[in-house]
Amino acid sequence: MITARQAAACAAMLLTVAGCSDPAPDEEQILARIEAMQSALAEGRPRAFMAPVSEDFSGATLNLDRRAARLLLRREMLSHEQLRARLIDIDINVKDQNRATASFQAIVTGGSGLIPSTGRWYRVETGWRLEDGDWMLLSARWTPVAGSR
Template identity: 45%
Template structure:
């Protein structure tokens, strides 16, 4: 009887742990990782699923549609695209957050060495929408 009670208590703790949501910072990092994977697998739709409808890019004319078009243009220009994201610093304040990182992009015809590449300092703004963290803004500067 005592073993059954202990087992039930352990099972309840495991279920509670499984049902708890990951911390906001982890969820933002996971979204960034999913966006990285979407670029490398040439899947703009998956990338854009992490971007808000009211996204604003590095200038006032760069909206969600322009970001989507930029991704598609890069996929047309480059047979292969690689992304390397440096350390990510996430600061969460309520239902808003910022994430800053260094991003190295390279692309080319898929040969051994990339034909093009660039390194950017990136600052992104995030907001919680229906329990998910979505990218609201992005600014990037060449390094």
């Protein structure tokens, strides 16, 4: 039988080994950021959603800066009790050591009940920049494919 002391020592050893491992490849780091934003949207956490958005963000579709993007997000969250985004065909392309793009399709739904009352399908192109070791969303452009508001 393993004692609590042995379990703690084993856990400490595993954490030490994990701490020595190489950081995740850039593509995985960017994907993790995108997935965290997706979760934050579904959980109604605008601050967490905006965390990876760079201070000099540019939303080309509606000519948004970071502040305007945050206000748009808040408006949508107040308008819909639930917001969800299903992302498909995610393609991440690292351009150089500190620039990358990620493109995907997003099916965004909103409503207050079990069945969403609004939905739209978008084609999304994003630009990412490595800032102090973190990949930050620098730009976004989205084009409606289908759906209604």
